[in-house]
Amino acid sequence: MKNLIYPVIISEFDDDGHYYVVTSPNIPGMVTQGDTFSEAAYWAEDAIATMLDDSTNYPEPQDPSQWHLNANDKVVYISVDMNKWLKQNSKTIRRSITVPEYLNNLAKKNNINVSRLATEALKAELNVN
Structure with a gap:
């Protein structure tokens, strides 16, 4: 973009x-x-x-x-x-992702918002601010 x-x-x-x-x-x-x-x-x-x-x-x-x-x-x-x-002008959509159970458990334990993290990772990968 x-x-x-x-x-x-x-x-x-x-x-x-x-x-x-x-x-x-x-x-x-x-x-x-x-x-x-x-x-x-x-x-x-x-x-x-x-x-x-x-x-x-x-x-x-x-x-x-x-x-x-x-x-x-x-x-x-x-x-x-x-x-x-x-x-x-972008709306948020629900999207299911699959992660290993141990990562899901660690994310919960560390209060990591997986949706936010996935969004940030996608932006970085796609070079979008």
Whole structure:
């Protein structure tokens, strides 16, 4: 996982109220919006992370100078920290593991939380903070 930076298009609209829509030719299907420019940029980070959260091969950022923009469009670069996003949006699941009985007994005797220890070991093995 890493910190990603993707260009997006933020389009300003005034029909049916004032709002901003965010899309990215780089990430097909990604669409979000906000009532303000800042809100749209904030939700763009979430939308990018949501679209990419199961991916291990992230698309290379495109050169936005090749994109066709309308008068109401602006290119903005959005930074997404995938490690942080996954931590904040990850639920805990129950998973059974098998350990030798003597280790289980020693863990209980020493008040070691096996789930916490397994989580920390997996993070270290996968180089995830």
